Amino acid sequence: MNLEKLQESMYQLIVETSTNLPKDVRRAIKKAKAQENAGTRAAMSLATITDNIQMADENVSPICQDTGLPTFKIKTPVGVNQLEINAAILHAIKQATKDGKLRPNSVDSLTGENSGDNLGFGVPVVKFEQWEQDYIDARLILKGGGCENKNIQYSLPCELEGLGRAGRDLDGIRKCIMHSVYQAQGQGCSAGFIGVGIGGDRSSGYDLAKAQLFREVEDVNPIEDLRKLEEYVLENANKLGIGTMGFGGETTLLGCKIGVMHRIPASFFVSVAYNCWAYRRLGVKISPETGAVIEWLYQEGEKISFASEAEKEVAASSEETAIREVVLQAPITEEQIRELKVGDVVRINGMMYTGRDAIHKYLSDHEAPIDLNGQIIYHCGPVMLKDDAGNWHVKAAGPTTSIREEPYQGDIMKKFGIRAVIGKGGMGPKTLQALGEHGGVYLNAIGGAAQYYADCIKSVEGVDLMQFGIPEAMWHLKVEGFTAVVTMDSHGNSLHQDVSLSSLEKLSQFKERVFN
Numbered sequence: 001m002n003l004e005k006l007q008e009s010m011y012q013l014i015v016e017t018s019t020n021l022p023k024d025v026r027r028a029i030k031k032a033k034a035q036e037n038a039g040t041r042a043a044m045s046l047a048t049i050t051d052n053i054q055m056a057d058e059n060v061s062p063i064c065q066d067t068g069l070p071t072f073k074i075k076t077p078v079g080v081n082q083l084e085i086n087a088a089i090l091h092a093i094k095q096a097t098k099d100g101k102l103r104p105n106s107v108d109s110l111t112g113e114n115s116g117d118n119l120g121f122g123v124p125v126v127k128f129e130q131w132e133q134d135y136i137d138a139r140l141i142l143k144g145g146g147c148e149n150k151n152i153q154y155s156l157p158c159e160l161e162g163l164g165r166a167g168r169d170l171d172g173i174r175k176c177i178m179h180s181v182y183q184a185q186g187q188g189c190s191a192g193f194i195g196v197g198i199g200g201d202r203s204s205g206y207d208l209a210k211a212q213l214f215r216e217v218e219d220v221n222p223i224e225d226l227r228k229l230e231e232y233v234l235e236n237a238n239k240l241g242i243g244t245m246g247f248g249g250e251t252t253l254l255g256c257k258i259g260v261m262h263r264i265p266a267s268f269f270v271s272v273a274y275n276c277w278a279y280r281r282l283g284v285k286i287s288p289e290t291g292a293v294i295e296w297l298y299q300e301g302e303k304i305s306f307a308s309e310a311e312k313e314v315a316a317s318s319e320e321t322a323i324r325e326v327v328l329q330a331p332i333t334e335e336q337i338r339e340l341k342v343g344d345v346v347r348i349n350g351m352m353y354t355g356r357d358a359i360h361k362y363l364s365d366h367e368a369p370i371d372l373n374g375q376i377i378y379h380c381g382p383v384m385l386k387d388d389a390g391n392w393h394v395k396a397a398g399p400t401t402s403i404r405e406e407p408y409q410g411d412i413m414k415k416f417g418i419r420a421v422i423g424k425g426g427m428g429p430k431t432l433q434a435l436g437e438h439g440g441v442y443l444n445a446i447g448g449a450a451q452y453y454a455d456c457i458k459s460v461e462g463v464d465l466m467q468f469g470i471p472e473a474m475w476h477l478k479v480e481g482f483t484a485v486v487t488m489d490s491h492g493n494s495l496h497q498d499v500s501l502s503s504l505e506k507l508s509q510f511k512e513r514v515f516n
């Protein structure tokens, strides 16, 4: 095999997966968009999402800044050297990271050090299988951390919030799957896709769930019971009203794929792998003789191109519903913040500072490297590239899941006088209380819209705490027209709390037995 050609094929697979959403996923998103009513927050969010998909494609840049834990599934004809394929993958991963197509995402779990090149113990994940065919089948999924954190595993029988007892039968499985969508809320960047694994042990069950994510969105399950269950879940999970980003709306789930395997008598697991709308998985057939790509997979049908119309759609929809728009520029006063209410759309100009897991922990027992009084913190771990002159450029910069900062957020806002935090998925009661006491606001940006927000960032003015690695450092960003929605205000209101409560109520409608 020509090893250089093989490396090039793997590089193409990585770049395409990170930047160009597959056709079946595009179709599902388009369908969801058509179902939302104009002028709603869900419609606005979907317009941003489709615009972002288009931008990523055009710029050949990551759809979402979190390019996940690269997971390859490779099938090889008997006799093909798998070690060579593995080496080609590692080489291609390094190159794609250098080129800003992947974020350096591999972190030493003990020291916290980012390896910088996306390699590390067990990273990337590469799984080999042999098969009877005469070509190599190489598939890749880039599944980010926010949706990975919403994976869930049930051990039957169990008691489920809203649904009561789930027993060891098809109906118990149904309840677990419905619950899995509910518990994800908007935090895994809904609307999402789920892969479900029934049976196995804890690890093989999750593997089976993840394997379902390699199926085509529109395929039909050959097992009749599972076909029915997939259809049931897809239809009914969309009645939970969680909607895009957990803002409420018609579409919560875009796809449901269920697989089954045997189990041992004492164990009965239902494992669910939740994937965000930024469902990046592709595949290629590779020639074992030349190492070249013979064919791309997941390419059935027309490719939907999303015209870049989000700005227009957002403007049009906010006119229709008279959504209040407020321009903010830091430093922000307490008075300005107290005027903001849940539902307001905020457009930010000026400075904001990134801060996520490492920064929040650090700020809880250190001084800040800069004066944060009246400033805005953005929960974001961007993809950054340095040019030859030593200047940094933002390649992708969407929000990260905010709830991870819940233990720190309120205290840090008070300690440093921070007035606004931007993230996604919302925060909990501790932060909500602090927003009221201190005069702060939580702004929800559209998760995964990494190109859309990168475009709002006009310059990188500095960086602190680089020892935490690129995604975790504190980047000083100058933005223009950065749009987000107030979802938690200083008056005790939280859209996330409201949607969570109303979706629990809706979930309980599915308590009665459906499958015998």
Ligand SMILES: O=C(O)C[C@H](O)C(=O)O
Binding pocket: 065, 066, 144, 145, 146, 147, 187, 188, 380, 381, 398, 399, 400, 401, 402, 447
């Ligand atoms: O790590 C990130 O940038 C985001 C993450 O995928 C998340 O959804 O929270």
Ligand code: SF4
Binding pocket: 064, 065, 066, 067, 143, 144, 145, 146, 147, 187, 188, 189, 276, 277, 278, 398, 399, 400, 401, 447, 448, 449
């Ligand atoms: S930020 Fe959202 S879209 Fe991006 S990987 Fe995380 S869950 Fe997925």
